[in-house]
Amino acid sequence: MAVTIKDVAKLANVAPSTVSRVIANNSRISESTKQKVREAMKQLGYHPNFIARSLASQSTQVLGLVLPGSADTFFQNPFFPTVLRGLSEGAHEKQYALQMTTGQSEEEIYDGIIQMVQGGRVDGIILLYSKVEDKVMMYLKERDFPFVVIGKPFKYADEITHVDNDNFRATKEVTDHLLNAGHDRIGFVGGDLNLVVTVERLLGYEKSLRKAGIPLRDDYIVHEEFLREGGQEAVKELMTLENPPTALVVADDLMALGVLNTLNEMDIRVPEDISIISFNNVLLAEMSRPPLTSVDINIFDLGYQAARNLIQKIEDPREPVKRITIPHKIVERSSCTDVKFGL
Structure with missing residues (x-):
């Protein structure tokens, strides 16, 4: 017999509605309650139906990643797999998944972003670069869509949350x-x-x-x-x-x-x-x-903080704009x- 939310609620000694809120990562639920419910889910082997959850909450629990160029270039340079590990850990902590968009040209990448945003495929986007001229960044800013930049924006740095080194x-x-x-x-x-x-x-x-x-x-x-x-x-x-x-x-x-x-x-x-x-x-x-x-620019931390701060922005649109400076040595x-x- 399949494990249900009621089974998890009984083991965790909470209401079924509380389990649902924990699955949705509701900010009103305390961290101790979330931990107790997640332990019960793990013990029972309960896995939420994320498709049903997305339809109910109008949230995908997915972060979009925009690469600086083709996937070939991305995987040739060790910087990117390392920053991807940080992104993955930051997303996993809040039960978000990652989706990459790639293209052989800037136009293909731009079209991929439009499909992500207008198709409702992601809750927010992380740009893994910052360009002097970038219509992707301007598109996201004009639509007021949640996004974070790894790097310092050339324009509107005080209006865009970004994670960077000095x-x-x-x-x-x-x-x-x-x-x-x-x-x-x-x-x-x-x-x-x-x-x-x-x-x-x-x-x-x-x-x-x-x-x-x-x-x-x-x-x-x-x-x-x-x-x-x-x-x-x-x-x-x-x-x-x-x-x-x-x-x-x-x-x-x-x-x-x-x-x-x-x-x-x-x-x-x-x-x-x-x-x-x-x-x-x-x-x-x-x-x-x-x-x-x-x-050492702490590449892992660049990714981790980018994911963490984007999720904060998604879950609370009132979250202020931040510049997070990662130390170097x-x-x-x-x-x-x-x-x-x-x-």
Whole structure:
């Protein structure tokens, strides 16, 4: 015989209506009561009919995820599977599911968002990126549809809940780190300039050099995709200069791996001939040869807090706009050295 809500209510010593409210994650039910009911559900092996529940509550219990590009690019960079783990945990805690939308072009992605929103397929949306120009973000804002951004919105930052690192400060710190090691020829390998994270990191790099009285060199700044191939192309361009950099700030560990591979092919040693600091501190930073000094931006927490804050916004539309800043730290490994020791 199938387990019913009444069976759960009896075991938990609550009313059947209370069980229904716990399943719907009603904010009026205390956490202790929710825990007691969920334990009873687990003990009895009771699984709610989420389709019936969605029809009754007009809620899907689903969060939509918008990727920055094609799924192929998404899964190539370790940043995204890590942020997805954080999103999954934050959603699972409140019994929400995740649904991704992908496309080979911005138009396909935009159409997918419209289908999600107007088709009532999701209760809210998380953008896994922030672009300088993004009609998806404007569409969601104009419709007043619940959404959260991982990254700092280029426009209306005070009106949009977002979860981000202080990318300006982090990049200023790593550039200062290289300056303090005696480097004054420091290059910057960034990603797509339409991504706000690239702009913020570039500004932090420039601020550090200006403060140190070092002239900015346009030929020391290269922008490519956040992929291994992007790092390869960038370093070829930089190392063929008449006076190539003695240190690089690389905006992503996967790009840095491409940089390391290309430098090895060119018989340029790291850190003896050139020092490198990158971002994200994913596993490949530790496993690369040499291991990369990298900025740990707590990727998991970016995803977890994005899911958590979107659900709060869905369940209480009066929830105020927030900017959640996730802390960062430099993890020192073997890819950097002082100029006096290496050059």
